[in-house]
Amino acid sequence: MTVTVNTVSAEGFRHSVQIDDHELFADVPTTAGGEGSAPEPHDYFDAALGACKALTLKLYAKKKDIPLTGVGVEVKRDNSLEQKGQYALHVKLTLKGVLTDAQREELHRVADRCPIHKLMTTSEISIETHLSEGAFSQ
Incomplete structure (x- = not known):
């Protein structure tokens, strides 16, 4: 099993997280400069x-x-x-x-x-x- 993480856009902090056939997302909270769009x-x-x-x-x-x-x-x-x-x-x-x-x-x-x-x-x-x-x- 491999987890692959990639930046979604160069401007933000949002990342896609691929685990086998499942896609999740990660971000940082707005208090840390992110969009808070994902955990x-x-x-x-x-x-x-x-x-x-x-x-x-x-x-x-x-x-x-x-x-x-x-x-x-x-x-x-x-x-x-x-x-x-x-x-x-x-x-x-x-x-x-x-x-x-x-x-x-x-x-x-x-x-x-x-x-x-x-x-x-x-x-x-x-x-x-x-x-x-x-x-x-x-």
Whole structure:
């Protein structure tokens, strides 16, 4: 899987984000000089966590025959100390369906084991950035 990001126009900050057959867009907020026409990269980071928790819970419930009919995930960001290396995400789960207290607690535990949660909290991530051959062309 490859993610490809390209500038939409030379004047603005809006970029297209191609992930396989899916096209998304990214921009910066108007407060930072952008148009605010699309989510900014932090939004996608936070959304990845929320989506992963929801999908993980639905898959787990199906496998375990837990009558989970829907999941709501609200992710709130506190990036006020990001420049000091702290980024806090507060997640509120809403579990839908006729569930016992034990099932609700089990699903709550499983949500924190979703792959993105683990990636964000326990993995050592390395990033290497290279210039392409055409990096200086117009």
